[in-house]
Amino acid sequence: MAPSAAVASRVESLASSGIASIPKEYVRPQEELINIVNVFEDEKKTDEGPQIPTVDLKGLNSEDPAEREKCREELKKASMDWGVMHLVNHGIPDDLIDQVKAAGKIFFDLPIEEKEKHANDQASGKIAGYGSKLANNASGQLEWQDYFFHLIYPEDKRDLSIWPKTPADYTEVTSEYARQLRGLATRVFSALSLGLGVEEGRLEKEVGGLEELLLQMKINYYPKCPQPELALGVEAHTDVSSLTFILHNMVPGLQAFYDGNWVTAKCVPNSIIMHVGDTIEILSNGKYKSILHRGLVNKEKIRISWAVFCEPPKEKIILKPLPELVTETEPARYPPRTFAQHIQHKLFRKSQEALLSK
Numbered sequence: 001m002a003p004s005a006a007v008a009s010r011v012e013s014l015a016s017s018g019i020a021s022i023p024k025e026y027v028r029p030q031e032e033l034i035n036i037v038n039v040f041e042d043e044k045k046t047d048e049g050p051q052i053p054t055v056d057l058k059g060l061n062s063e064d065p066a067e068r069e070k071c072r073e074e075l076k077k078a079s080m081d082w083g084v085m086h087l088v089n090h091g092i093p094d095d096l097i098d099q100v101k102a103a104g105k106i107f108f109d110l111p112i113e114e115k116e117k118h119a120n121d122q123a124s125g126k127i128a129g130y131g132s133k134l135a136n137n138a139s140g141q142l143e144w145q146d147y148f149f150h151l152i153y154p155e156d157k158r159d160l161s162i163w164p165k166t167p168a169d170y171t172e173v174t175s176e177y178a179r180q181l182r183g184l185a186t187r188v189f190s191a192l193s194l195g196l197g198v199e200e201g202r203l204e205k206e207v208g209g210l211e212e213l214l215l216q217m218k219i220n221y222y223p224k225c226p227q228p229e230l231a232l233g234v235e236a237h238t239d240v241s242s243l244t245f246i247l248h249n250m251v252p253g254l255q256a257f258y259d260g261n262w263v264t265a266k267c268v269p270n271s272i273i274m275h276v277g278d279t280i281e282i283l284s285n286g287k288y289k290s291i292l293h294r295g296l297v298n299k300e301k302i303r304i305s306w307a308v309f310c311e312p313p314k315e316k317i318i319l320k321p322l323p324e325l326v327t328e329t330e331p332a333r334y335p336p337r338t339f340a341q342h343i344q345h346k347l348f349r350k351s352q353e354a355l356l357s358k
């Protein structure tokens, strides 16, 4: 591909150009179009079958062992059944979360030319910064979204030079959020380890511990879409991470594929959405689920979400089911792979599927 062809166009410019119909690269294939719904109507429905569970983490630090046990059981159950949940009483102050969201919004409210100063360069492998998806297969399929991507923890691995300078408190509030989220990840890893009957620190150690587990933040910006029934903000995928934590601006969009249906996530005040990613599914030998999910767009409101992917180092660790969980009756369901190999394997499988569907 010629270098000029690799420059992604911004969905925000497209959205603000006043077009009534979207370019064909954004139109999903027929098999996806049949179940794309109006996300506002879908979010409002009340008695429509299974819903993404809400897990109250208040009991996790309780003095009472029975309370702690009860809370861990709830987290375990949601992780085994759904692999995605709304966490409430997660311990991260609401005002800090509001500041993180305000900072990200101020950055995205800047003119595109300002944001372009932080543009990434995917062709040369610099994925951190402001960007939009490049078509990665022959179909040229694109997603209705721009984003800002950067590593936020551990602090010594950050590249602050690419972080937004506007607003002035961006680095401070995002760094504090990263520290607090890292603590929450530890509490969740501990509970999920105990849920598997292994030592409390085990999962955290297996994904790299405090030094090696990387927290990557992706702020997703979904402009209003003139034909939301034809597009997706994010196509269906499972997260490769160990855990993913998501904040959003209370505009619905996330859907999880459960029991053969797309279930729209409700907007739960003061919650953090958490996904169990492929890495934990592999380590748990499939006991904890990495659920298929996607993002819808709409024509009325801009949606912004802040996803933090907790990723093991790409090459240093071989991911495979914990030996204690592998038995004659429950053999290992995943071959040993590094995180990089796992990502490669998924890309390969996806390109094979794309070829087969032609």
Ligand SMILES: [Fe+2]
Pocket (backbone or CB within 6 Å): 237, 238, 239, 293
């Ligand atoms: Fe995801």
